[in-house]
Amino acid sequence: MIKQYRFAICDDDIQFCNKIKSYIIEYYGENKVEISIFNSGEDFIKSKVKYDCIFLDIEMINLNGIEIATMIRNYDLDTYIIIVSGFPKYKNVAYRLHVFDYLDKPLDKTMLFKTLDDMTILLQNSQIDIYEYFQTNHGLVKLKVNDIMYFEYSERKINLYTNNDSIYQFYDTIYKLEERFKQYHFISPHKAFLVNIDYIQNIHLNDLILEKDIIIPISKLKKKQIKDAYLNAISKEMDQ
Known part of the structure; x- marks a missing residue:
């Protein structure tokens, strides 16, 4: 997109x-x-x-x-x-x-x-390539935003998952990351997750289905918001 x-x-x-x-x-x-x-x-x-x-x-x-x-x-x-x-x-x-x-x-x-x-x-x-920096367990890393699939909050740390199966850990919150990445069209379907909307394949019941068959839960309170955001993204992609 x-x-x-x-x-x-x-x-x-x-x-x-x-x-x-x-x-x-x-x-x-x-x-x-x-x-x-x-x-x-x-x-x-x-x-x-x-x-x-x-x-x-x-x-x-x-x-x-x-x-x-x-x-x-x-x-x-x-x-x-x-x-x-x-x-x-x-x-x-x-x-x-x-x-x-x-x-x-x-x-x-x-x-x-x-x-x-x-x-x-x-x-x-x-704007072909946009990068962000993270202080992680692997040191300071520079990652292409389009390569980030999703963030997960677990045990007081953030796990960052990329499309090449790399995982990075660092201290932060989903709320702060949501503010930082909303300009890149990341959405938070659940208080523990922030997802790159480009990797969403489908919405099934109460879950987001990402590429590589990754399943991300959607909280009941956010279901309509996430569905609307996804459908809006599809509509904009079709208009390109």
């Missing part, structure tokens, strides 16, 4: 946010993007989510777009930042923060689509 692109729009003009959102959906299609809207810089900073692309306004109350872009660059050098502003005087400062583009208000859809053309090519090239 191809990873959806994650977009954030941060602008105190709600109507303008909705306009950008509608343009992004028109360009990619609704099933290929996840879009979050923030009407203040403070709310955006609190979100602490990794986005592929962030649209920022310059003139906002309290935290402005330049301040937010500076904060982003302190912890994320890869996210594409696009400034949308009616104030061209900030362009030089913005480009020093390595923003991807600086679009003028009122927003021209043709110019936006050209920017998305260029950015999408780079996103497709950069």
Whole structure:
């Protein structure tokens, strides 16, 4: 399954946010993007989510777009930042923060689509392999996210299972891992498990059936949520 692109729009003009959102959906299609809207810089900073692309306004109350872009660059050098502003005087400062583009208000859809053309090519090239690091019983390991089948909590430790039958152990919680891996479409069918949705073959009664005939239990409280997530993933895969 191809990873959806994650977009954030941060602008105190709600109507303008909705306009950008509608343009992004028109360009990619609704099933290929996840879009979050923030009407203040403070709310955006609190979100602490990794986005592929962030649209920022310059003139906002309290935290402005330049301040937010500076904060982003302190912890994320890869996210594409696009400034949308009616104030061209900030362009030089913005480009020093390595923003991807600086679009003028009122927003021209043709110019936006050209920017998305260029950015999408780079996103497709950069997202072929995504890696995460773990401090395990084998030392610090770097694993490709797509190779992780599932996590299991057992005896106060996490067991990480990969598609090549490797198992790594480390201390963590399913809750924290769920927060960390939700951007990669991992789901938690049970308080002791976190599963890569790409490896689900079927749902049978109260169990998930993964590749290699691995059976993962589904708690009664999560059955509908997990079924809906799985069917949604299948639908998006068919739309690719």
